[in-house]
Amino acid sequence: MSKVLQLRSERAQLNTELQALAKLEADGTSLNAEQLAKFGELEAQINTLSDKISRAESAERAAASSAVPVNEGAQGITSPPGSRVEGPYNQPTKPDVAMAQMVRLLVQAQGNQQQAAELAKANGFGADVHMALSTVTPGAGGTLVPENFSSGVIESLRPKSVVRRMGAVSLPLNNGNMTLPRINGNTSVSYIGTEQDIPLTEMTFADLKLSAKKAAAIVPISNDLLAFSGVNPRVDALVSSDLATSMGLSEDLHFIRGPGVDPLPKGLRYWAPAGHIVAQPAGVTLADVDTFLGGLMLRLEVANVDLAACGWIMHPRTIRWLQSLRDGNGNKAYPEIDAGLLKGYKWALTTQIPTNLGAGGNESEIYFVNFADCYIGEVEQLAIAISTEASYKDGEGNVVSAFQRDQTLIRVVSKHDFGPRHVESIAIGTGVTWGAGM
Incomplete structure (x- = not known):
């Protein structure tokens, strides 16, 4: 083994x-x-x-890439030329790494796909990468990434995107659209006596309609990093990680708080029904906090939501405040936070939930959601475009020139949509100021 x-x-x-x-x-x-x-x-x-x-x-990947092919068969007999595949084409490339390699090769070839394909062949890249660069067709959004590579990149987003990591279900959007029927009202079951007619009941239905919306993430990468030629697992892993992190943050920003105004997807904040949006109480005693959190859970319980896949998402400020909360005896109020649970359910952090909401500019939100009831419909094909001259805005809103920084900007365009099958699966606590003074 x-x-x-x-x-x-x-x-x-x-x-x-x-x-x-x-x-x-x-x-x-x-x-x-x-x-x-x-x-x-x-x-x-x-x-x-x-x-x-x-x-x-x-x-193992490094060992495979540096392996030297031999000309002897299993019995020590020299194999005739052309009877087997040699060199770098023995092992298929992991899809997310393959996309990173495509990016590096396209940068080195200054966007020329055929030249990039020749570089792939000359520098020991996998046959799948060479073939992809030889056959893909440029699109309006940039060079189209083969679907098998794109699906691997999408899967690599799971640890990077908090919504995906918490259990949202990914579905392919055929032709860019999908309609999911959902039960809007349950049948009623009653007991009847002898020779009584069975009463007629009907389920009522509503639809969740998902339609592809274009999302773009811009990833600045150092030219020193991209300059490495040949197969280099460490470099490819870094490029792949940067791409996945930027895409994951972009997804969370919209899947959590997207307003749903075309062309943006609608996020959890705006899918939640009005009765499931609860303001933080004025008091901050342990009883107040516990009642508030329990009230969010209760919204889902009384709606008969399956709680097995439920979880919390919040800003780091919020969970650290809850983690430090003590009872009257000095004991941790929620010791299970250290084990990744809050009131029996898993939690995850994201800075894509703001902390500057409300009139005072210091409020945040906390979400309790059945993530198994949330769906991400996606077109399983990505497009990448490359520029060494364009500018971008950093996290503080400053305009940065890629040319001056000696960087290359990778723009990744994906198409997807997001929505819950049952809006009752979402409860949101608003006006959360816990930890604002930390």
Whole structure:
């Protein structure tokens, strides 16, 4: 068994134990101190193994790329020319890495696809990368990335986008549109006596309509990094990570708070029904906080929402304040936060939830959502465009010249839409000022 498979097997066993503890709490059983400690220990071990697996995979890719082909068959007999495939074409490239390699090659070829294809062949890149560059057709949004590469990039967004990571379901948008029927009103079931007619009931339905909306993320990358020629797993991983991070942040910004005004998708904030939007109470006692959080959960419970895939998303300021909250005896009010849970449900952080809302400019929001009921419809093809002269705005709104910084700007264009199948699956706490003075 390879080292990677061995590590994956160990991680799977630890994950089974962790899921068993999580199920106990999901079923209503409070975890004791020993179980909470075990949960945290398992989580740390899983993270450590994930890091080891990543390094082991990188080592295997490096070993494969540096392997020297031999001319002997299994029996020591020299194989005739052309009877087998040699060189860099033995192993397919991981889709997200393949896109990063396409970007580097296109930059080196100054956007010339055929020249980039020749560079791929000459510098030991995979046959799939060479073929993609040889056959793709430029589009209005830039060079089209093959669908098999794009799907890998989209999958790599899962750890980068908090909405995806929390369990939102990804679906392909055929022809750019999709309609999902949903049950809007349940049938009623009643008991009847002997020889009584069964009463007629009907379900009522509504539709969730998803239509492709164009999103673009601009990723500045150092020319020193892009200048590396040939296959380099570390460089490709960095480029791939930068692309995924920028796309993930762009998605979260709109999937959480997009107003839904064309051409923007509608985010959770504007899908939530009015009765599921709850203002933070004026008091900040532990009882006030607990009632507020419980009230958000109650909105979903009384709507008969399946709570199994529910979770919280909030700004880091909010969770750190809750993490430091103490009861009258000096004990942590929510010790389970250290184990990744809040009131029995997983939580995740994102800076895409603002902290400058409200009249005072210091308010934020907290979301409790059934993410399994949220859908991302996406066209599984990306387009990339490259510029060394364009400018962009940094995180503070300053205009930066890529030419002056010796950077290359990669623009990634994707098409997708977002929406919940049942709007009752969303509850939002507004006016949250917890931690504003931290």
